[in-house]
Amino acid sequence: MRTERYNAREAERKWQATWDEKELFRTKNEDPRPKYYVLEMFPYPSGRIHMGHVRNYTMGDVVARYKRARGFNVLHPMGWDAFGMPAENAAMANKSHPAKWTYSNIATMRDQLKSMGLSLDWHREIATCDPSYYKHQQRMFVDFLAGGLIDRKTAKVNWDPVDQTVLANEQVIEGRGWRSGALVEQRELTQWFFKISDYAQDLNDALDRLERWPEKVRLMQKNWIGRSEGLSVRFALDKSNAPQGESEIEIYTTRPDTLFGASFIALAPEHPLSKMVAEKNPELNAFIDECRKMGTAQELIDKAEKKGFDTGLRVTHPFDPSWTLPVYVANFILMDYGTGAIFGCPAHDQRDFDFATAYRLPIKTVVCPPDQDPKTYSVGETPYDGDGKLCNSSFLDGLTIDAAKEEVAKRLEKESLNNEPVGTRKINFRLRDWGISRQRYWGCPIPVIHCESCGVVPVPIKDLPVKLPDDVTFDVPGNPLERHATWKHVDCPQCGKAARRETDTMDTFVDSSWYFARFTNPWIEDRPTERAVVDGWLPVNQYIGGIEHAILHLLYSRFFTRAMKKVGHAGVDEPFDGLFTQGMVVHETYRDKEGNWVTPAEIEIYNEGGERHAKLLSNGAPVDIGSIEKMSKSKRNTIDPDDIIGTYGADTARWFMLSDSPPERDVIWTEEGVQGAARFIQRLWRLVGDVSELKPADNAHDAAAEDAVITIRKAAHRAIIRVEEDLERLRFNRCVAHAYELANALQAELAVKKDKQVSPQWISAMQEACEFLIAIIAPMMPHLAEECWTALGHQSMIAEAAWPIADRSLIVENDIVLPIQINGKKRDELTISRQADNSSIEQAVLALESVKAALEGKAPKKIVIVPQRIVNVVV
């Protein structure tokens, strides 16, 4: 009997070195086996890995190792999302260079990841801040520019006053910068934009085909893209006081059915017509100014009252030349949605209702709810936006909303104003173009040159990369590239005259929008991708990461892949075939009596009166146990993965990460849970030790042993089948349960046979079962699995072994146990042959004592027999 404990530290170091030496996880592009690309979202090199990384990369590694065992050529790479603000902030704080900070963090984190025993192909490692990577990104920018995928335009942009840079719409969360948390202001700037809105329709429609994506993410992207079908309607302006040359206002509406309920037109303050009128109207000018000031902080917009200004202009109703409507400038109309102008129908829209109430405009009911009389119905204090039929609407009366929309569209398409149709069907999107200019140093330089005579000139491909200069300073705010003495001064590649480099760099989300493609061949130097290879590997079969990227990174990558296809750098539209969003790692929080956060390492939990309490290790002072929160530095409830791996080993950390909660849900990190995982490792090690030392007796052969052999084999084969099913669906917590179940069964069997003579057949069944168990845990606890595999006498490694083939006939029972219900409640069980037909089942059921008692001699009303499942006797 073995007594020594499993030494994780030693074994893990040993096996990691062996895998490395044999280059076991090096992936060859020319390998003929079917491909499988599994990818976890690459980390930002912030300093050290955290538990969220451990969870993410463990899940990916389980998939990679499992698919490898199933005979796939698996691509499982790792890299670094290495550009970004924190490096610049660190440079400012330490008077150092962002590159130094970044590369030193990468070195630390690479070592940490390696200590987890991940089966990664480190030969393909990339860092986005490396010129050998961003060179190709600049090449693609140039290609996109030529391909009409990029715009340079002046637009109102989101300005982050803390980070001193522009943010894309997606990067503004509740009016604040996604990184700094500062209230975002609006500024007019000339910027580079990727024309993602050209792909709005396709990005929207293709979501329906992403069947292996979470419904939630698809829905979030749909909402973000915000497709709406409507009608654009041109209202004729009353010529008497219209500005010179203006004769119409075009509005956009999704409710053309309510056109007879119109009571005003409202323009955005930035609308051209508003500006024209304001030129001659100082009061309106002041109003527009006021709106602009309001617009600088999102928070104020949310709370602002509906305010408007009557321009004095009037328009004619398209269905009634004698009916005119006033034109307002209103603070709640957005210039960049639709046409920047609306018609207001107060009876059936909350905002229009508020506005009409404030300015005493008519409120005319035109939709009548199904349960009301159209002759008498009228909206009261709240507008009605539900279903119903049209009323007070001339030829639309009695039509449903949909029919009325259709009728209005049909008629207005035929009407004409200034030789154009009055109404045009239009699909609108909420999605705006992706502004990628950032006024920062630590990013990919935008490869263009501004020349006074030639205009914007792309940097010739032979001159790429445009490298960041090393000699920069961070002592003052703003962009170091802008104030660098020489960097921006270059000659125009076209005319040779003195010109100026673009000093903006690209949004770091560009970097992560194509790294998955670069991984397929990261060595190629003259192009971003090798077409045959990238098309062979993409799409990524299984992508795993946090839900926080549901819109930003995942939407940008979907766009970028399409753009790459357009200019010939890839052949697919969708980068990720399967997406999995994992939950967070959360932990209890602790505070001392002064209310200061205390780390888990500083306290001790103890039990008193059946309740959990905590005290400080240093002086025994009591500590309050607080709510369970996402691990964060500010609440000091983090656990350092290094500490766990140092104390328990990587396998313990990996096992616990997978065991406690379903992977999409948050997992609560607890010391008890970790210890449970560590306990299981030792238990498994003892079990394997016991099995490896079994010796057969010469004459041990009895009937009971035969039964035992079947029981053992059934348990083992059933476990394999279940784990296969669950791994395919990433239900790791269930896989863990199956492993426990099999281990429990084997341990119980060993205990029964302890000190008894055992047959060779029994021993080989135990050995097979043990090997199956090791195969099951191998993707999750690879080091322990190797050690056990060796202990069972194998010369090769389990990491190279094929997945066991389960014998499905073994788990088909001859006799089945049918639960017997009486009136839907379980009352008894019946063991009967699998082949038994319904009439023999019925006979056997009626013969049961419990059923006889329930029937009291009467005949049953009904007997429901569900084959192989259940019997229900209705009395």
Place this chain on the structure above:
RNA sequence: GCGGACAUGGCGAAACUGGUAGACGCAAGGGACUUAAAAUCCCUCGGUAGUAAUACUGUGCGGGUUCGAGUCCCGCUGUCCGCACCA
């Protein structure tokens, strides 16, 4: 305001298309081994009643469909998430 998800023991959770509710783990309690502790092993563990077999009850609340509902339908309540003056 709009859209979505979720709700099961002391806790994390299982329950495939409606078919034995609570697998597996954690915690707790009892016992064995030990001079003792740790480790390990065995037993109990939704609630109520009972020594027990057992009975009744039980998946947020109220209804419904069904031979049968944690699962499906309708209506509530609560929690979490996303979007938010989008016409």
